[in-house]
Amino acid sequence: MTVTLDHVTRTVDGIPHIRDVSLTLESGTLNVLLGPTLSGKTSIMRLLAGLDKPTSGKLLVNGKDVTGVDVRQRSVAMVYQQFINYPSLSVYENIASPLRVQGKPRAEIEARVAEAARLLRLEPFLKRTPLQLSGGQQQRTAMARALVKGADLVLLDEPLANLDYKLREELRTELPRIFEASGAIFVYATTEPTEALLLGGNTVCMWEGKALQIGETPNVYRHPQSLRVAQVFSDPPLNLVGIEKKNGSVQYAGGIAAPASGLYSSLSDGAYRVGFRAHQLALANGETDRHAFNATVTVTEITGSESFVHLTRDGSNWVAVLHGVHEFEPGQTLDAVLDPNDVFVFDAADRLVAAPGNT
């Protein structure tokens, strides 16, 4: 099955929520909607589910226009950020409820509930009611109910946002396995770049109601077509510096000149913006073909495995990440080093013009 949004726009009270979004989702794929709050993720899901109607544009299923078709006649399941279960029913009955509505025979219900419970590791809790479960178990119950329905389209709207960090991490690693086993179209909304990377599949990068870039997740991460995509898909936030290329050398904003080596060599003369993620900024000057800046430490955040060093340089804030524990004093100045082969270069229209080849 394929579900297609064809030039869909949705405006509510004169405020555009979705602006001209086209995308196609195939059976057996996992599609991540990545973007900050209010970027249109939930609006897209509501359109896909048929809860809202597009202001213009069409919603096609297998090429057939279903724009006006009632939501109850569509094969859709949805999981929300809040844990929504029937409080008075046992976990078993909660999972079985969509099958009961469909009037399935008893034996089939038992088999399918057992299968879903196994997949989501809910077997020990089937007799309890949702309120006797932890948040993670409640959300797994909601997911099991969505899966067991056998819907062609499963929508998950930030399903892990209300869970503890560690539980989130565990469910995240299990989700790709669960998705693979199902074969439906999955759409998964999240604000977190790391979550998108862990889930894999395809990513739709959302910003102010637009789908900025659609592609395989690692591809979108490694080749953000615009500055905005790079910013949405960076955690810690993307670092930026302006450059001017002229006569075979680059001049960084704030006054450092360097030979236009690496990715800079192929640029035509003009002004650009260079974006680099935290791990692309080194804090030791070892090699020659690199560009060093004098930056001031504002704060160091240490997680044990990594240290995030917050820097200011020429009025911009940067973050660098180092492996292991490194403590720097606030106010200390140090060399922040860029590898001209390992940066993203954006032109005046914020389009990507150069990206690292293979990292």
Place this chain on the structure above:
Amino acid sequence: MDKTINQKAWFLVLPVFLVVAFSAVLPLMTVVNYSMQDTFGNNQFFWNGVGWFKELLDPSTDLGGRFLASLGRNLFFSLVILAIEVPLGILVALSMPRQGWTVAASLVILALPLLIPWNVVGTIWQIFGRPDIGLLGYVLNHIGLDYNYVSNDIDAWVTVIVMDVWHWTSLVALLCYAGLKSIPEAYYQAAQIDGASRWAVFKAIQLPKMNRVLLIAVLLRFMDSFMIYTEPFVVTGGGPGNSTTFVSIELVKIALGQFDLGKAAALSLVYNLIILIVCWIFYTVMTNAGAERKPQEGAA
């Protein structure tokens, strides 16, 4: 939200249309018809145009004088009971327990007056206040207060107002209580930590959060008190003299007492119009206040 449209849904509304047509529109048209005519009994009617309406608004005529005087009494009554019931209701809501078995108990006690039929409330107070056999009237007179709602205007007013306060403060209190319950515990904790006094907590947290329910309470109480009939009719019958004759009592006097159907019809239309206008004003104020408070939401 423009949901997917289902034309069949109109069929479900049809019965309501029919019922409303028979129960409201047709009788209303009859009243409009009567309001333009005069009758001397025997089912003889004469065309009078807008004559009754002109008289109604002219205080120098008998009809106008009676109408405007009762309207004034009605407005005064509504203002007084609002001024008493709203603050009192808030006070009661604030002093109610927030958890434990006492919550249910106090809710039941509060609900009791609301469950008593209007005319029973009237009867209760009518007896309660009687100087000869009523507990209240007897005690008041016994301790030296000359209290008699049948002969004294002020006593009659006090009785009617106290009766209404007794009957309806619970409603305001219950609405406010619901509003208070919806305030998250964190707000109180934050206020404690911020060192806020009891008064500051009320002003900065409780009152703003009760805003909307208070508007509803004021609306309900205003509408209800403006249309009040049964209780004062049972207690004072509109007297002594005309001192507690409200618009609805006047209306019944004209319609059934004098059988002046034309005058009564015109009066009831104007009365109805006033209530509609007041409703509309309240509704607009409330929805505007709501729109103002609504945070940015949508494309989440």
Place this chain on the structure above:
Amino acid sequence: MARIDLVDLAHSYGGNDAPQDSFALKPVTMTWRQGGAYALLGPSGCGKTTLLNVISGIITPSRGKILFDGEDITPLSTQKRNIAQVFQFPVIYDTMTVGQNLAFPLKNRGVPKAEIDKRVAEIGRLLDLEPYLNRKATRLTADAKQKISLGRGLVRSDVAAVLFDEPLTVIDPELKWQLRSKLKALHRELDLTMIYVTHDQTEALTFADTVVVMHDGRVVQSGTPAELFDKPAHTFVGYFIGSPGMNIIPAEVRGREARIGGYVIALNRSYDKLPIGAKIEIGVRPEFVDAVAPAPGLLSAKIERIDDLGRIRFARARLGDAKLAARAPAGFTSPDGTAGLKFDPSHVHVYADSLLVEGAA
């Protein structure tokens, strides 16, 4: 500004007579120094919020004492404790402007107006709220509202401690970075004792000098982020801190060797006196296990999946019955689904009944 001592502090929602196993907060004694940045870290239900509420005075503890600078404040009410607290969801006084919101705690305490204005201006500047000071607070975005809540927590210069109860829950990832580093900078600037409750290890580790890890009502370890990362005292700390968490694998340990199934891992220290009958496990962080091409002498594992986090890749591997995560260095691929695992012996720890065992050199 105060040193905080917790003395044999415990709390049970079922009263003091309830069995100690059911205590939401089991007896704890510890000292927090003046001006420190502390984090209480643990999953929901671990007792961290109970501990916070005991400190703020919202809950009276069933047992024990809390001292601020040596003075017992256990019986004092929240108002009298001189603390500030920021909650999970923004608490905003609807009718007030941003500036009035910030001034509220000072005004309530009768601070002179000039002083209030100065403090509000300063906090407004530190939190980038200056442009909004005269605007009504209701119409702002969630993160601006939470900044106001933070501001109200920080506006008093005389508080014994500022408590944070998962303050970044409603904030988008990118803004989280900004607010977190802002908080840390504020901590340096304002010299306040700060206590931060969270289930998010990144927030805890990046914010605090000392992280107190709680599990099942107990403090299982308290230490610097580096200590918690390098030498978890309890397997729970190993699992809970780090992403992915520490690999905890049942093993047989004898001398300088650990055996997992048929495989042998070398250890840096010698473990001869392990308690008899205890459950023995080894713990090693994924960062110190490398997945490499299979080679003789290396443990051979089955690779189930490779997680690409952008700046680092982790291989999910299976070693006999045990599952573990290992670093997948740049260029590592596993066409046949197997890999060799290289352990860094200096980072392999031994646990007996979940507690760290110090080996002999």
